[in-house]
Amino acid sequence: MTESIIGRNLLAGPENDPAGDAGHGEHPPRVGFFTDTSVCIGCKACEVACKEWNAIPEDGIELSGMSYDNTQGLGASSWRHVAFIEQSKPVGHAHADVDHSDVDVLALAAQGSGTPPEEAAVTPTTPPEAGSEERGELRWLMSSDVCKHCTHAACLDVCPTGSLFRTEFGTVVVQEDICNGCGYCVPACPYGVIEQRPDDGRAFKCTMCYDRLGAGQEPACAKACPTESIQFGPLDELRERAEARVAQLHEAGVGDARLYGHDPEDGVGGDGAFFLLLDEPEVYGLPPDPVVTTRDLPDMWRHAGAAALTLLGGLAAVFAAHGRNDALKWRIRR
Amino acid sequence: MSDGAQGDGHGAGRNEADGNPAEARQAGSISDVTKEGQQGIRPSREALVGAQDLTGGERPGGNGAGADAGKRHGKGRHRRGRARGRKGEQTMVPEAEFTSYYGRPVLNQPAWQPLNIAGYFFLGGLAGAGSVLAAGAELSGRPVMARALKVTSTVSVAGSAAALIHDLGRPGRFANMLRVFKPTSPMSVGSWLLAAYAPASFVATLCDAGGKLPRIGRTATVGAALLGPAVASYTAVLAADTAVPGWHEGYRELPFVFVGSAATAASGMALAASPLAENGPARSAAVAGTALENAAMKAMERRLGLVAEVYREGRGGRWMRAAEALSLAGAAGAAVLGGRSRAAAGLSGLALVAASACTRLGVFHAGLESSKDPKYTVVPQRRRLQERERSQGGQRLSGTPER
Ligand code: SF4
Numbered sequence: 001m002t003e004s005i006i007g008r009n010l011l012a013g014p015e016n017d018p019a020g021d022a023g024h025g026e027h028p029p030r031v032g033f034f035t036d037t038s039v040c041i042g043c044k045a046c047e048v049a050c051k052e053w054n055a056i057p058e059d060g061i062e063l064s065g066m067s068y069d070n071t072q073g074l075g076a077s078s079w080r081h082v083a084f085i086e087q088s089k090p091v092g093h094a095h096a097d098v099d100h101s102d103v104d105v106l107a108l109a110a111q112g113s114g115t116p117p118e119e120a121a122v123t124p125t126t127p128p129e130a131g132s133e134e135r136g137e138l139r140w141l142m143s144s145d146v147c148k149h150c151t152h153a154a155c156l157d158v159c160p161t162g163s164l165f166r167t168e169f170g171t172v173v174v175q176e177d178i179c180n181g182c183g184y185c186v187p188a189c190p191y192g193v194i195e196q197r198p199d200d201g202r203a204f205k206c207t208m209c210y211d212r213l214g215a216g217q218e219p220a221c222a223k224a225c226p227t228e229s230i231q232f233g234p235l236d237e238l239r240e241r242a243e244a245r246v247a248q249l250h251e252a253g254v255g256d257a258r259l260y261g262h263d264p265e266d267g268v269g270g271d272g273a274f275f276l277l278l279d280e281p282e283v284y285g286l287p288p289d290p291v292v293t294t295r296d297l298p299d300m301w302r303h304a305g306a307a308a309l310t311l312l313g314g315l316a317a318v319f320a321a322h323g324r325n326d327a328l329k330w331r332i333r334r
Numbered sequence: 335m336s337d338g339a340q341g342d343g344h345g346a347g348r349n350e351a352d353g354n355p356a357e358a359r360q361a362g363s364i365s366d367v368t369k370e371g372q373q374g375i376r377p378s379r380e381a382l383v384g385a386q387d388l389t390g391g392e393r394p395g396g397n398g399a400g401a402d403a404g405k406r407h408g409k410g411r412h413r414r415g416r417a418r419g420r421k422g423e424q425t426m427v428p429e430a431e432f433t434s435y436y437g438r439p440v441l442n443q444p445a446w447q448p449l450n451i452a453g454y455f456f457l458g459g460l461a462g463a464g465s466v467l468a469a470g471a472e473l474s475g476r477p478v479m480a481r482a483l484k485v486t487s488t489v490s491v492a493g494s495a496a497a498l499i500h501d502l503g504r505p506g507r508f509a510n511m512l513r514v515f516k517p518t519s520p521m522s523v524g525s526w527l528l529a530a531y532a533p534a535s536f537v538a539t540l541c542d543a544g545g546k547l548p549r550i551g552r553t554a555t556v557g558a559a560l561l562g563p564a565v566a567s568y569t570a571v572l573a574a575d576t577a578v579p580g581w582h583e584g585y586r587e588l589p590f591v592f593v594g595s596a597a598t599a600a601s602g603m604a605l606a607a608s609p610l611a612e613n614g615p616a617r618s619a620a621v622a623g624t625a626l627e628n629a630a631m632k633a634m635e636r637r638l639g640l641v642a643e644v645y646r647e648g649r650g651g652r653w654m655r656a657a658e659a660l661s662l663a664g665a666a667g668a669a670v671l672g673g674r675s676r677a678a679a680g681l682s683g684l685a686l687v688a689a690s691a692c693t694r695l696g697v698f699h700a701g702l703e704s705s706k707d708p709k710y711t712v713v714p715q716r717r718r719l720q721e722r723e724r725s726q727g728g729q730r731l732s733g734t735p736e737r
Contacts, residue, residue: 184519
């Protein structure tokens with residue numbers, strides 16, 4: 001890693017072969033996730049599959065009031081997180097403001113199952129509050145978030161023990177038998193992914209199912225996704241597929257479709273897990289222009305070096321100015 | 335469709351296009367899931383979401399086409415906040431609109447305990463700058479001051495290592511810090527630095543206290559003095575090498591804030607522990623350290639722009655104001671009275687030590703606050719994107735759709 005600071009800069013910018021540059025000689029192609037949120041139905045099968053396969057403990061059962069999202073974010077015990085965004089905004093040609101006021105839900109309810117209408121808090125026929133503009137105008141954006149397996153992963157760069165490492169698949173994984181819980185990776189991640197488990201102390205995050213990859217299987221979340229919103233495969237292939245998908249959606253009139261994290265020129269050298277979004281990244285809780293913090297590390301060391309020399313030089317100057325104390329003593333005694 | 339749907343809501347006015355799955359399903363030509371499993375057409379990842387208006391209604395004013403969809407911002411329940419500078423403050427930063435996911439932070443917060451980590455910064459600075467002062471005092475014939483600072487440096491560095499280990503999620507595994515040497519990890523560099531500095535400081539103290547092995551003692555004293563400034567300044571890189579806006583964006587000035595604060599603390603300690611006859615350099619160092627710390631802090635706030643709020647308001651702001659008041663009072667006391675009254679010198683010294691501790695706590699809390707509020711992550715990044723777009727001639731960059 002020394003050469004990354006002197007000479008070739010491996011800390012930022014486009015990088016074709018992260019696994020090779022991490023020392024893997026012969027290695028399989030870099031794999032990743034392409035999460036196409038336009039077909040996500042918010043079923044959370046990915047969250048469940050991930051918890052089950054990786055034996056992740058429960059991380060608080062609470063009602064957040066954030067639409068159908070009670071997971072709330074990624075963390076030590078949530079490696080997939082489905083975000084729910086409620087907006088009054090159309091997707092392409094599809095309207096968000098469908099008026100259901102003439103649907104006879106009572107008749108539908110009579111057909112069986114479901115909450116009895118008189119017990120339901122809100123039904124499609126619940127009259128809107130007077131003056132409310134939100135009547136019926138609602139669309140959901142749903143997106144399954146995950147560790148981005150950055151090309152330049154800040155969590156890995158700052159890990160002092162070497163617990164976080166780059167796998168032969170180009171992914172980023174924590175070795176739990178080495179992590180000493182210093183917690184440095186947590187504020188280093190520009191996406192708010194990795195976290196320490198309070199009762200355990202160590203840091204945990206998505207491994208892209210390293211065990212399954214080794215056995216030639218796809219990760220549990222991608223396997224479980226019923227709509228192929230989560231697509232797994234060689235990164236190059238996924239990037240091509242994603243470009244085609246965006247073009248397809250634009251042609252269909254969905255002008256808001258855009259890729260996020262696909263660009264090897266971006267602040268983290270491109271994500272191993274990238275997304276197709278239908279609104280700005282920050283709407284989904286993603287940073288609009290993330291940069292790997294270690295990009296600036298050489299400059300940080302330079303400034304710290306200058307500061308250290310300032311301290312040394314400044315204090316030396318102070319002593320030089322005051323001179324030897326014997327002279328002082330002598331003057332006082334006289 | 336505020337004008338109300340016609341017909342039965344679901345069926346009326348639907349597009350007549352062939353291949354409309356909803357229509358096909360109603361006509362019974364496909365079924366999705368049967369006892370035999372899934373059948374029929376499943377567009378899956380090819381689904382043309384939003385390609386058709388299944389309700390068929392005309393939307394007053396614009397038909398909801400993608401072209402203007404982006405401009406019509408949702409009144410969704412996600413938080414749409416306004417970021418603004420403090421009232422009455424000069425508005426260097428124009429007001430900014432930003433969107434977030436229910437106001438949730440973009441970043442995860444470190445689980446670091448304020449006392450451990452701010453204490454680690456403070457003790458590292460006190461030790462590092464103290465070693466420089468100790469060497470200077472020894473070489474310039476101020477033995478009392480030299481011995482006192484050697485002792486405080488050794489105690490401080492032991493304390494800072496203890497604070498760091500105490501903060502680990504797995505303290506028993508602290509030795510893993512020395513498992514590798516990684517220049518990309520300031521914590522790794524710091525661990526090795528401490529591993530070299532702490533023994534030097536310890537040996538210097540021991541030889542001085544025991545009055546034996548003067549050669550080795552002198553070498554250790556000088557060695558600790560050369561490593562000390564690095565110990566005092568690397569903690570700034572430790573904080574800045576994160577995604578925390580309040581730390582990272584100030585990475586140029588933060589090391590100067592930290593070494594200034596370190597000089598303030600060590601000179602304060604020297605003032606408190608040395609006789610009047612020896613405290614001349616400590617008084618000058620106190621003034622210089624305070625000046626550097628406060629000037630660097632002002633420069634950092636200017637650079638941080640919007641994010642500088644966290645150093646002026648809230649918990650971070652309170653600690654920073656306390657630090658400023660204490661350091662100015664301490665420096666003034668040291669300069670004016672420190673040469674005449676032992677009591678005044680001692681009091682000024684303690685104020686300076688306290689000021690340094692306040693600075694570290696202030697920086698810690700300000701950073702934490704800046705990582706909690708999505709505004710400090712989103713607004714500067716959004717602006718950066720816009721500026722880049724502008725400089726590239728209006729071309730839209732990643733994260734924004736092509737139009
Ligand atoms: S998203 Fe965060 S945790 Fe995942 S690889 Fe990147 S920096 Fe590490």
